[in-house]
Amino acid sequence: MDALKIQHVNAMPAPTWGWLKMNDVSIEIPADLERKCRVEIEAASELYEPNVSFEGALAALQERLDAARADAPVDTRAMLIAATGEDHGAEELDVPALSTYERRAVLSEHADDVARDFETGVGIDMRAYLNFLAGGTPVLATEAGGEAEATIRVTAQAGEASGASLDIVAAPDSTLELALSLDSAAEEPAFIGSTLRIFAGARSRVNLTVYLTASDAVTVVEDSGFVLDEDARVTVRHVVLGGAFTATGLAADLRGDRSRIDIDTSYLASGTEQRDFNYIIRHRGKRTLSNMDANGVLTGTSKKCLRGTIDLIHGAKGAQGNERETVLLASKGVDNKTVPTILCDEDDVAGNHGATIGHVRPEQLFYAACRGLSQEETEALFLSAKLEEAALNAPDDAIRSNVIRLGNALIPQFAEEFDFDDEGDLEEEIA
Amino acid sequence: MAKQRTEVADIDRSLYDFRYGEEGFERLDAGLTPDIVREISERKNEPAWMLKHRLKSLEIYNKFPDPTWGPGIEGLDMDHIVTYVKPNTDQQATWDEVPDDIKNTFERLGIPEAERSYLAGVGAQYDSELVYHNMQGTAAQMGIVYSGIEEALQEPKWEAMIREKFMTLIPPTDHKFAALHGAVWSGGSFVYVPKGVKLDFPLQSYFRLNAKGAGQFEHTLIIVEDDADLHFIEGCSAPKYNVANLHAGAVELFVGKRAHLRYSTIENWSKNMYNLNTKRARCEEEGEIEWISGSFGSHVGYLYPMSVLVGRKSRSSFTGITFAGAGQNLDTGCKVVLGAPETSASVETKSISKGGGISTFRSSIVATPAAEGSAASVSCQSLMLDDISRSDTIPAMDIRAKNVDIGHEATIGRIGDDKIFYLMSRGISEEEARTMIVNGFANPVSKELPLEYAVEMNNLIKLEMEGAIG
Numbered sequence: 003m004d005a006l007k008i009q010h011v012n013a014m015p016a017p018t019w020g021w022l023k024m025n026d027v028s029i030e031i032p033a034d035l036e037r038k039c040r041v042e043i044e045a046a047s048e049l050y051e052p053n054v055s056f057e058g059a060l061a062a063l064q065e066r067l068d069a070a071r072a073d074a075p076v077d078t079r080a081m082l083i084a085a086t087g088e089d090h091g092a093e094e095l096d097v098p099a100l101s102t103y104e105r106r107a108v109l110s111e112h113a114d115d116v117a118r119d120f121e122t123g124v125g126i127d128m129r130a131y132l133n134f135l136a137g138g139t140p141v142l143a144t145e146a147g148g149e150a151e152a153t154i155r156v157t158a159q160a161g162e163a164s165g166a167s168l169d170i171v172a173a174p175d176s177t178l179e180l181a182l183s184l185d186s187a188a189e190e191p192a193f194i195g196s197t198l199r200i201f202a203g204a205r206s207r208v209n210l211t212v213y214l215t216a217s218d219a220v221t222v223v224e225d226s227g228f229v230l231d232e233d234a235r236v237t238v239r240h241v242v243l244g245g246a247f248t249a250t251g252l253a254a255d256l257r258g259d260r261s262r263i264d265i266d267t268s269y270l271a272s273g274t275e276q277r278d279f280n281y282i283i284r285h286r287g288k289r290t291l292s293n294m295d296a297n298g299v300l301t302g303t304s305k306k307c308l309r310g311t312i313d314l315i316h317g318a319k320g321a322q323g324n325e326r327e328t329v330l331l332a333s334k335g336v337d338n339k340t341v342p343t344i345l346c347d348e349d350d351v352a353g354n355h356g357a358t359i360g361h362v363r364p365e366q367l368f369y370a371a372c373r374g375l376s377q378e379e380t381e382a383l384f385l386s387a388k389l390e391e392a393a394l395n396a397p398d399d400a401i402r403s404n405v406i407r408l409g410n411a412l413i414p415q416f417a418e419e420f421d422f423d424d425e426g427d428l429e430e431e432i433a
Numbered sequence: 434m435a436k437q438r439t440e441v442a443d444i445d446r447s448l449y450d451f452r453y454g455e456e457g458f459e460r461l462d463a464g465l466t467p468d469i470v471r472e473i474s475e476r477k478n479e480p481a482w483m484l485k486h487r488l489k490s491l492e493i494y495n496k497f498p499d500p501t502w503g504p505g506i507e508g509l510d511m512d513h514i515v516t517y518v519k520p521n522t523d524q525q526a527t528w529d530e531v532p533d534d535i536k537n538t539f540e541r542l543g544i545p546e547a548e549r550s551y552l553a554g555v556g557a558q559y560d561s562e563l564v565y566h567n568m569q570g571t572a573a574q575m576g577i578v579y580s581g582i583e584e585a586l587q588e589p590k591w592e593a594m595i596r597e598k599f600m601t602l603i604p605p606t607d608h609k610f611a612a613l614h615g616a617v618w619s620g621g622s623f624v625y626v627p628k629g630v631k632l633d634f635p636l637q638s639y640f641r642l643n644a645k646g647a648g649q650f651e652h653t654l655i656i657v658e659d660d661a662d663l664h665f666i667e668g669c670s671a672p673k674y675n676v677a678n679l680h681a682g683a684v685e686l687f688v689g690k691r692a693h694l695r696y697s698t699i700e701n702w703s704k705n706m707y708n709l710n711t712k713r714a715r716c717e718e719e720g721e722i723e724w725i726s727g728s729f730g731s732h733v734g735y736l737y738p739m740s741v742l743v744g745r746k747s748r749s750s751f752t753g754i755t756f757a758g759a760g761q762n763l764d765t766g767c768k769v770v771l772g773a774p775e776t777s778a779s780v781e782t783k784s785i786s787k788g789g790g791i792s793t794f795r796s797s798i799v800a801t802p803a804a805e806g807s808a809a810s811v812s813c814q815s816l817m818l819d820d821i822s823r824s825d826t827i828p829a830m831d832i833r834a835k836n837v838d839i840g841h842e843a844t845i846g847r848i849g850d851d852k853i854f855y856l857m858s859r860g861i862s863e864e865e866a867r868t869m870i871v872n873g874f875a876n877p878v879s880k881e882l883p884l885e886y887a888v889e890m891n892n893l894i895k896l897e898m899e900g901a902i903g
Contacts, residue, residue, distance in 0.1 A: 017502040018827050022797055023503075079821045080789035082761065095675065095705045098762040098791050099505035099733045104823070314845070316820070332803070334835040341829040344845050349817035352846040359832050359839040 006315055007032040011128045011223075012251050012280035016103045016307040016343055024341050027278045029249060030127065031221060032191050038137055041169070042395040045152035047141055054143035055120075055171040057117065059201040063257065064116045071114065079110050079316075107347065109427035111316050114259060123251020124229030125281045129225055132197040135165025139199075142168060144206070153181040153398065158220070160190035169199045172206040172234075181397035182212045184245075185404045186220045188320040191246075195223035202234035204258065207380055209237045211397050215404035216245040217411070218273055223249045225258045232258035241392050242269040242277055244408045256290035256321075267296040268308035270388045271304035271336075272412055279308040287353070289320035295399060296327040299384050303335035311343040314351040331360045351430070386413050439706055447700060451541065451623050452643055452672040453534035457521030458560070459637050463852035464512045464647065467491060470616050477583050477619070482596060490605040490615025497609035504733045504762035504791070509707045516617040518560040518644040524581055526567050532795075533713035535559050542670065551777040552666075554579045558651055559856045560644050561619040572632060579636050582652055585623040595623065598654060602685040602713040602741070605800035610681045610709040610735075614650050618683065624665065628689070631662035635697075640682070642671040642706075655696075659678050659689035659717070665723035670730070673703035677732070680687040685716035685787075688722050690744060695723040697881070704731035704760055709735045718744030725881045726753040728765050737795060754878040757790030757822070766795040766813075771804035771834070778809040783874055786815070786822035793825040794843075804834040815845040816837040816874055 013026035073343045084097040085108035100108065110119055122129050133139065158164040171179045184194050192215060202208045208228075216222050222245040228236055254263045256410055263283060271277045283292040294310050312323030325342050344353035362380055370380040389409040396402035409416035461469055470491050474484040493786060499506055502679040525531050527540070528545050539545060539557050548555040554568030556579070563581040572579070578591070585591040599696040605615035622638045642649040657663050671678060688694045702708050714722040726736045740749035753765040769778040794813045815824040827842045848870050856866035 016825060016827055018795060018829050019797065020798075022829050024829055024831070030813060081791070081821070095507055095732050098760055098789065099508055100762065100791075101503055101504050101764075104791065105505075178700060192838075252808065331832065331835055331837070334805075334834075336833070338832045339830065340832075340841075342841070342843070343828075344826040344843055345813065346824045347477070347846045349820045349822070349847045351817075353826075354485065354845065355826070355828075355841065355843040356842040357830065357839070359830065359837065361836045361838075397584045397645075420890065 004033055006033050008128050008131055011124050012249050012278050012309065013125050014280065014343060015282055015311050015313065018107060018325070018341060018346055018360055019134065021264060024309065024339050027253045027307065029221065029247065031163065031193050035191070036161055037191055038162040038164050039135070039137055040162070040164040040417045041136070041166040043140070043152065044113045046150060049142040049144065049150055049152060051143040052139065054141055054171050056141065056171060056199045056201055057170045058202070060116045060120065061146045063229070067114065067116065067257070074317045077112060082112055085109050087392065102337070107345070111347070111406065116229065116230065116255070119229045120227060120229060121253045121282065122199070122225045123224060123253045123282060124225040124249060125251070128223060129197050130194045132225060133167050135163055135195065136167035139167040141170055141171065144173050144397060146173040147175045148173070149177045151179040154196065155183045155185070155400070156194050156196050158188060158192040159184045159193045159269040160188040160192055160219070162228060164197040165191040165194065170173040172208050174204040174206060176203065177207040178209070180208065180210045181401065182210065183401045183404065184212070184214045184216065184222050184224055186216045187197060188217060189219050189419055191430045192220045194220060195225070197225040198227070200226060200228045202230045202236050202261070204227060204231040205233045207235050211239045212241065213392070213396065213399070213401050213404065214242045214245055215408050218244065218246050218275055220245050221247045227270065228254040228263065229257050230254065230258055230261035230263065232260060234258055234261045236384045238263070238265045239267070242267070243389065243392055245275065245404060247276045247278070249278045250352050251286070253282050254292070255286060255291065257286045260289045261287055261289040262291040264293045265295065268388065268392065269298040270305070270385065271295070271300050272385070273304060274300045275304045275305040277304070281310045282310065282313065283323060285318040285321040285323060286312045286315050288318060291321070292319060294325040299330045299332055299388050300336040300338055301332040301381070301385055303333070305337040306373050307339040309343070310342050311345065312353050313345040314348050314353055318348050321348070323354070325355045327357045329359055331359065332382055372383040382413070386416065387393040387415070389416065434535045445781065449542070449670040449672065449703070453538065455518070458644070459519040460515050460644070461517040463844060465491070465516060465617070468514060469719065473617055477587065478517070480592060481764045483586070487616050488601070490712065491610045493605045494609060494612035494616055497612055503735055503756050503764045506707060506733060507660040508712050509677050509679060509866065513646060513676070515644065515647040516650065517619055518565055518647050519562050519713050520559045522532045522564050524563045524584070525565050531565055534565050534846035538641055538643065539565070539639065542639065542641070545639065551634055554636040556581065556622045556638040558620045558638065558640045560642060560649065563620050568636070570729045575630050575632070576627040576753065577630060577632060579631045580623055582621045582623040591623065591625070594625070594656070598656065598685065598687060599684070600685070600755060602715055603683050607711070611683065611711050614652070614681045614683045614711070617648070618652045620652045621653045621682070624663070625656040626657045626661040626663045628651055628658040629660045632664070634662040636664050637666040642678060642680065642687070644679065645674045646676045649683065650792070651682045653682070653684040653692065653755070655685070656687045657689055659870060660691045661689065662693045664695040664697070668699050668701070670701045671706055673706050676705065678703070680707045682725045684712035686722060688714060689715045690720060693721045695725065697725040700731070700736065704730060704732050706731045707733045712738040713741065714739070714749070715741045716744055716747035716749065719746045720744055721748040724753070724767065725878065725880060726751070726752040728755040728763055730755070731763060732761060734765055736765045737768050740778065741770045742831055743772045745773045746775045747773065748776065751780045751782070752878050752881050753782045754867035754875055755784040756809060757792035758785050759790055759859060762791040764793040764795055767800070768797045769809060771798070771800040771807040773803055774805050774807065776804055776807045776892070780811040781877055782813045783878060784813070784815045784824060785818060785874070786824045787818040787822045789821045791823040793827065795884060796828045797838060798830045800832045800834045800837050800839065802833050804837060806836050807834060808838040809814045809840070811841040812873070813843045816846065816871070817847050
């Protein structure tokens with residue numbers, strides 16, 4: 003039976019030349035996988051609040067936004083005239099000829115519709131498949147001013163496809179610690195995935211840590227979409243260590259003034275693995291802030307594509323978006339693609355991007371050579387350092403064990419070398 | 434952040450926005466058909482292979498979809514574009530022989546004066562044909578060939594070379610408007626610089642599109658042999674009409690071993706122009722291509738000079754500025770292929786958006802597996818001068834080689850308060866401080882141009898600081 007092919011996954015909002023093959027990605031899922039919902043949610047029962055919904059949270063936010071913009075001046079920009087095609091007496095050649103994405107962007111700004119603008123990183127078709135696998139979408143909601151934790155674990159055995167779909171609503175002034183583990187030790191093809199819709203209420207704090215530790219036979223898709231109200235702050239840590247093919251998609255709508263998102267991505271790809279990332283940060287509120295920091299190591303003949311879009315939308319006065327990526331190419335056959343995009347429709351903003359793509363520095367090699375290490379051995383050290391860091395900072399023991407299992411598969415005696423016992427606990431050093 | 438904005442005047446186009454009639458000119462019918470392509474070829478008395486190439490290109494053009502990633506081109510209706518307009522003169526070797534209207538046009542643009550002052554040779558194209566071509570005797574004695582490309586095609590020696598190189602760097606299959614160019618190209622220059630020859634003064638081609646609703650499709654082919662050196666300047670302008678005009682030229686540059694070519698352009702089309710131009714260079718071992726590029730006019734612009742570095746230690750640098758004002762959507766940038774060991778590339782671009790204009794910086798750096806030990810740095814800065822304009826940055830990098838160093842940095846924003854404050858704390862007025870900062874922003878490009886062109890660029894930008902307070 004043919005594989006299920008889902009196209010236009012992780013599509014960047016403003017595409018570039020097609021020949022670069024970076025605008026999006028297609029994912030093939032073996033058609034004979036058995037749908038199986040292997041999802042565990044560890045959360046206090048108080049978080050399952052039946053009267054709260056993601057849509058309801060967006061509607062309440064929309065109501066406030068509509069009231070606030072009732073007195074806003076009429077938008078007469080030439081770009082809007084061009085996008086709507088309305089007759090304002092302007093000659094066709096006097097208004098700019100918009101691209102498809104520019105037209106879409108201007109119309110979206112004009113409509114200012116929170117629900118319609120909502121998006122996740124992987125795109126509609128892939129999200130529909132994840133929703134199909136999950137079968138239902140529970141809602142986790144915090145109480146105003148409260149603090150809560152939740153852990154979601156998604157796994158699959160060989161020949162299975164398993165997915166989770168969750169809505170999360172963080173009430174004003176609340177704090178939520180979320181951990182998400184996507185793991186499978188399957189040695190035959192399998193699929194695991196998750197899709198989260200997260201509303202961060204006013205002044206709330208949402209911290210999301212995601213670990214992908216699947217074996218090299220498994221396809222993994224991790225998807226999320228955030229909407230941030232005033233002064234909300236979201237921190238995301240993506241640790242992507244395993245999986246034959248992984249797609250990570252995140253879209254954030256910084257709708258509330260002074261809202262902020264910080265994304266720290268750490269990835270590793272070895273053998274023939276592929277990593278695909280799509281980050282879309284839309285700055286709509288005033289003085290909003292985003293920081294994206296990605297750091298990765300590519301070895302073997304692995305491939306990686308990272309699309310990062312900072313969209314500074316008209317009206318987001320004082321907003322700032324920063325993006326930085328550092329990639330270490332540790333082998334000859336790797337393929338590293340990066341397209342860091344800044345879209346800017348507002349002058350009183352700052353968008354910054356920096357990328358460094360390189361190999362182990364000569365001074366680092368010299369230091370290592372003085373200690374008897376070859377270039378290959380030195381580069382392998384970077385790989386194991388990435389795994390060790392991930393293990394040390396894992397949210398819980400189960401996730402740490404997953405990292406150790408993956409580390410042992412990649413580096414002989416990884417656990418022993420770094421003083422981890424079989425369960426992943428760090429052994430105390432004996433003086 | 435500051436509440437005040439820098440006021441920058443629109444480009445003063447009066448110098449370029451004048452036109453003359455077309456009495457005695459020959460216009461083909463508007464539209465694009467095999468018969469029109471055949472007629473263009475017939476008028477030029479071309480070799481048979483060129484007609485075949487044209488017809489094949491037309492076939493390819495008809496199969497290509499419009500690009501979906503860039504500025505809208507719905508307003509460009511090829512059924513209303515005249516692809517060939519012949520002025521009422523043949524190519525002349527002295528300005529005195531050029532008809533008055535055409536001569537006056539180039540006088541007003543300062544071309545003959547520039548030729549007298551510092552150029553080693555000049556080619557001037559009016560609509561679809563070259564009307565003037567001349568080169569100093571000293572350059573000719575060095576073995577340099579600078580002529581119309583159609584003229585060169587009539588010489589068996591150069592025909593063979595042109596056939597070998599023509600549209601090999603920019604094949605008609607490259608994109609829709611490369612195919613269009615392949616079908617209806619007309620005019621343009623051929624330059625051959627022999628091995629070891631270094632020309633101290635630049636050559637210049639100037640392209641003027643005067644005809645309403647017409648297209649200009651000149652082809653420039655430059656071959657700089659091993660150890661040779663050339664600076665080539667290209668200028669373009671057109672008067673404004675209320676219908677679309679089209680420019681789809683092509684520039685192919687071949688840079689030999691240890692050779693050096695600097696290609697400077699000021700593209701200054703009128704605001705009804707669709708500028709869909711393609712430029713590409715190929716560099717052999719230790720060869721170097723330098724692009725200096727200013728994009729000012731046009732309603733829509735797609736312009737990305739590309740360097741293909743195929744020789745070990747070959748180098749490319751790109752310095753560009755784009756100014757997008759009211760009604761303009763300029764999508765500009767560059768492409769680099771690092772295709773051999775120890776190649777290097779640097780890209781430095783500036784863009785300014787104002788008055789509702791849209792500026793997009795788009796680039797690609799591709800390092801093939803052969804590019805071990807190569808390096809590239811990309812820096813793009815965008816300045817937004819008001820909150821009704823737009824500026825996007827879409828740089829792509831595809832790195833497949835080991836031991837490479839690729840760096841990229843981009844910033845978008847307005848003039849920083851801290852900079853204004855710093856200058857004001859040293860006794861400079863706010864208005865003056867803003868002027869200095871904007872001038873400084875454009876300086877990396879203007880300093881790379883010959884003096885006369887730097888002056889022209891400053892005239893184009895003409896930064897008028899007014900009402901800096903509020």
